[in-house]
Amino acid sequence: MPSSLILAEVSTPVAIIMLIGGVVVGGILMVLASRFLGMQSLTQARREAESILANARSEGETLRKQLELDARAEQASLREKFDKETEQTRAEIKEIERRLTKREDNLDRKLDALTDREKQIARTEDELRGRESKVQKRDAELDQLIEEHQAMLVKTRDEQKQELLRIANLSEDDARKQAIRAVELEAQEEAGQLIQRLTERAEDEARQKSLEITLNAIQRYASEHTAEATVSAIPIPSDDLKGRVIGREGRNIRAFEKATGVDVIVDDTPGVIVVSCFDPIRRAVASESLQKLIDDGRIHPTRIEEIVEQMGKEIQERVVKYGQDACIEAHVRGLNPRISEMMGRLYYRMSYGQNILRHSMEVAYLSQVIADQLGLDGELARRCGFLHDLGKAMDHEVEGGHPAIGMEFAKKHGETDEAVLNAIGGHHNDIPATTPYTPIIMAADAISGARPGARRETLEKYVRRLEQLEGIATDHDGVQQAYAIQAGREVRVIVDPDNIDDAKCSYIARDIAKRVSEEMTFPGEIKVTVLREMRTVEFAR
Missing domain, CATH: 3.30.300.30 (ANL, C-terminal domain)
Incomplete structure (x- = not known):
């Protein structure tokens, strides 16, 4: 067998074993590494958890402190609001207490006045009882004298009859007639003397009482002195504006005069432009319109028409308000709105510097005082006095005197009371007085116009x-x-x-x-x- 094959056969298991060993060692190392890494991650997680917990605690503490600060601020705001409301309530309570005190003072004054009135009535009743007792005593004396005279006549009737028959050689009927005639003449003479004495005494008392009533009415009413007259001179900041008011070839001034119905006088007088018109309402509209145009600076026909129309509406609203306020202040109820509006127009009417609307209210008050003193209807007298110069609101529009114009206008718009109509038409003796209220209005009118400071004329x-x-x-x-x-x-x-x-x-x-x-x-x-x-x-x- 070749050596290479042997080495190959021998090295294969070894390699496998080494591979397996390497794998096992790698796994062990991986396990150890993973455990090491897990311990590090756990430690890091614990640290992060502790950090998060610490941050949460810090944020919670901060949030708690912030909530406490917000709660304290809210509490301070609520306390401040409560203090303001408490102070306002205290001020309202003080104002109510002041009003109650003022009302109590007014009630005390009225009670004192009523007490004085009751004392005066009691004194008058005592005087009347004294006069009544004197009259009864005088009647008793007269009855006694008549009885004595009759007794004397009865006693000496036969003697007088025989004496008269003997002296005058009259018949019994003629003697009786002459005796009765003599008694009648004597009684008439005594009655005439008594009537004369009573008449003189009544005239003296009436004169004294009328003086007392007049002085009392003047004393109880205190009004302002001469009111400022409605001026027609419009001040301007510089004379250069005169040319702008006149306009090119006079177109502005012609448009203004046409829109307002007044005469505008632009002369050499420095610093003023004069507005002239017999109608006080138109003069007021023109004066305020011209003043507004001068203040605005834009003066041309279109703007003039716009301003005049606007001021006309404003003046009309003022007239209505002045009339309503005057009716409320004078305590005159149930007037037709047209009459109330006409009374408001009197605000712009002057007579010798005296405002006619204020004069009418003054006459109304004086008339009530005089009527109350005379035992008449004070409310009716106040209505008569308030409306007596109604015709002056339109006497420049209708022909005739203001008494007749006012009476006709009042009759046309719902005033049916004869006393009111006669007072309006007859307070200058244009028609005969048919009620006692007309002379009262004449007296109050004279007092209002003649008191010191009422009119500017010297x-x-x-x-x-x-x-x-x-x-x-x-x-x-x-x-x-x-x-x-x-x-x-x-x-x-x-x-x-x-x-x-x-x-x-x-x-x-x-x-x-x-x-x-x-x-x-x-x-x-x-x-x-x-x-x-x-x-x-x-x-x-």
């Missing part, structure tokens, strides 16, 4: 205006006397009936009215009344 100007009015009236042939009455609202002219006939009276009245309109400046209108009285006297001899 005494000297007032006297000069009346003298000028009377001078125009007396500057006619045939005029004997002229008197300006009702604070210059009417002039009464007395003519010579021998030289002036009825036709000439009409001519004189028209001429006086024309001259007054041309030569004088006055609010509203002035009534001219020419009086001609023909008397024929004869003597019978």
Whole structure:
């Protein structure tokens, strides 16, 4: 056998054994390596687990601290909110306490006033009881005198009859008539003296009572002095704006005058532009529109129409609000909305610097005070006083005096009470007074207009205006006397009936009215009344 084959046969098992040994050793090594690696992985896993646990604990601690901080912040926010709400509640409670205290003070004042009123009523009742007892005593004395007189007549009847028959040689019937006539004359004389004494006493008491009521009404009402008049001068920052207001070839000013219905006067007066119009509402719309255009700076016809329309709506809303607020403040209920709106228009109407709306509210209050003192309906008197100048809101739109215009407007819009209508139409003596409330409104109107500070016109100007009015009236042939009455609202002219006939009276009245309109400046209108009285006297001899 060849040696190579022997070596091959011998080396094959050895190689197998070596291979197997190598495999076993490799497996053992792999097992050992895997165990070693597993131990290292376990150790690493344990370390990672401990690290994760430590991180979790750290994050948990951090989260716990953060939650604690958030909880504390939330608690502080809630406490602050609670403190604010508590402070607000305390403020509301203090305000309620203040209102309650104020109401309690008002109730105390009203209680004191009622107590004084009760004392006054008690004193009046005592006086009435005293007067009643005096009258009863006087009646008893008169009854006693009549009884004594009758007894004397009965006692001496026969003696008087015989004496009269003897002296006068009269029959029994004639003597009886003369005796009765003598008693009647004596009783009439005594009654006349008693009536005269009672009349004089009543006049003195009425004069004193009327003075007391008037002074009490003036004292209880305290209003502001002269209100600011509605001005027509619009201030401008520079005179350069005058050219922009006028516009190219005057197109802006023509568009403004056409849209507002006013006259815009741009002259050499520095710093102002004058707006002129007889309608106070249109003047107010124009003044505020022009002021807004000047402030805005964009002045052209389209913008002018837009601003005027906008301001017209705003002024109308203000008028409605002013009327409603005035009705609430004056405690006048149930007015037609049109009447309330017209009362709001009086906010823009002035008379000698006195705001007519405030004047109407003042007259309403004074009328109520006077009516309450006289035992009349104070609420009705307040309504009459509030509406008495209603016609002034439209007297520039309708012909006639404001009393007649106001009465007609009120009647047309739901006012049916005769007292209210007569007070509106007759507070300047244009129609006769049919209720006691009309003289009350006249007195309150005079008090409101004549109190110090109510109107801007000075005494000297007032006297000069009346003298000028009377001078125009007396500057006619045939005029004997002229008197300006009702604070210059009417002039009464007395003519010579021998030289002036009825036709000439009409001519004189028209001429006086024309001259007054041309030569004088006055609010509203002035009534001219020419009086001609023909008397024929004869003597019978």
